[in-house]
Amino acid sequence: MPQAAVIAGVGHTAFGKLEGRSTVSLNIEAARKALADAGIEKSQVDGLFVKAPTSKFEMMYAQKLAEAMGLMPRIGGVYDHGGASNISMISYAALAIEAGQCDIALVCLADNPATGSRHAYEKSWGDDDVFGWFGVPSGYAMIAQRHMAEFGTTRDQLGAIVTACRNHGAANPHAQLRKPLTLEQYRQSRPIVAPLTRDDICLVSDGAAAVVVMSAERARQLKVAKPVSILGFGQGQTSWEVVQRPTLTSTAAAASAHTAFKMAGLQPKDMDVAQLYDCFSIVPLMTLEDYGFCKKGEGGHFVEGGRVALGGDLPLNTAGGLLSETGMPGLQLVIEGVRQMRGESVNQVKGAQKCIVSNQGGIMHTHSTLILGQ
């Protein structure tokens, strides 16, 4: 068992349209707030892990950011797992700390697709363009269609996830979309790439987030006010394009969760609250299955009856997730997990002591899991 690491501080920018802000500027704002939250100085940071901005790829981006922040880190760099990058980087930071490669790591991401380049969201898939095969929603729609056909998963079951996230986000003052959604409204949502509709698809957002990772011992020495324990983490890389996957309805999320649960010595039933990557409504449903909260094919049934809404057995995405808080790829879910463990969420789950967080990237190409505890 590795020496326990903690998330010592968190920070984020506003979410939505942040006209004229570069990703470097957004990263610095989030980092400044995370350092202040942890109560530490910039000079104490010796690890810098940053996700490649989705909106625009740049060579040596971590070095550009380090210069702008006046840092010469011992370890770090840019990591590209798409939306899974954040938890993957938190994991690598914890491993690096354990191995003596750094003392205090900053993990951050920034993106500006709303006012910068939307290139990454209007994707060409090369030679298959001729068949009209474009974009990211289409791949998730392929997976959703197969799941619905194999297991009888319904639009209303996807709607149970969407309405929960939207209603949770409505209470979050930082959320980009604070418009609650009824199942009746969800049913009227306009098709984009059927079977998925507008309300099944996450927001496009500018914004940044950052977290500070250090050992529990270091947090005690530095008298960090509200450290949250990292109990387990894992990864699973499905990697292949959707068309090439032997199975469309499960992914390496299962391996990722297995590793994380084993490391934490915990099981799905021990989780009090879940922050599951919800770029598309089908994703949390399949994640719940692959994580073992229910059997494969029973995710639709699992989310019915308010189970994932506030007050249910397993409240999901209590700050609104990608469907409501911000479409930013992933770190906002970790930050909400931290708020839940600190007892500071606007939708606080009473007595919550364990939170599971998932990140994933591409079209379920990558996956990483984080288990947080008090």
Place this chain on the structure above:
Amino acid sequence: MSDIDLPLPQRTELNAPYWDSLAQCQLSFQRCRRCGHAWLPARTECPSCLEADWHWQPASGHAKLVSWVVFHIAYHEAFKNRLPYNVAIVELAEGPRLISNVVGLTEPGDLTIDQALKLRIELEGDFALPRFEPA
């Protein structure tokens, strides 16, 4: 049909036999001489045994539908007049999978998972495309 040209595939040395074969009304795939694995799209090495010893083989044209979607928005000008249209994942009887369209339907979503399909080659510009219809 749209007046705007479709975004056509990039012809390369590697995939030329694939498109040439389709122009001769034959869908082909690669098969490894070492391990027998079959695949599409064109690759330089076998993804199963990693050897580069393969050849092109004709497909029977028998296939099944793995999944499909129906586009209600156009990501490219050429598809604006084709909405709504389907895109499908098709698995050939020999194993390789490809992205395609299922044609010959009353409605673009009038499909059933795992249903049998057969090849129907259609011309788009200079390219003969492998599309499918219900078997």
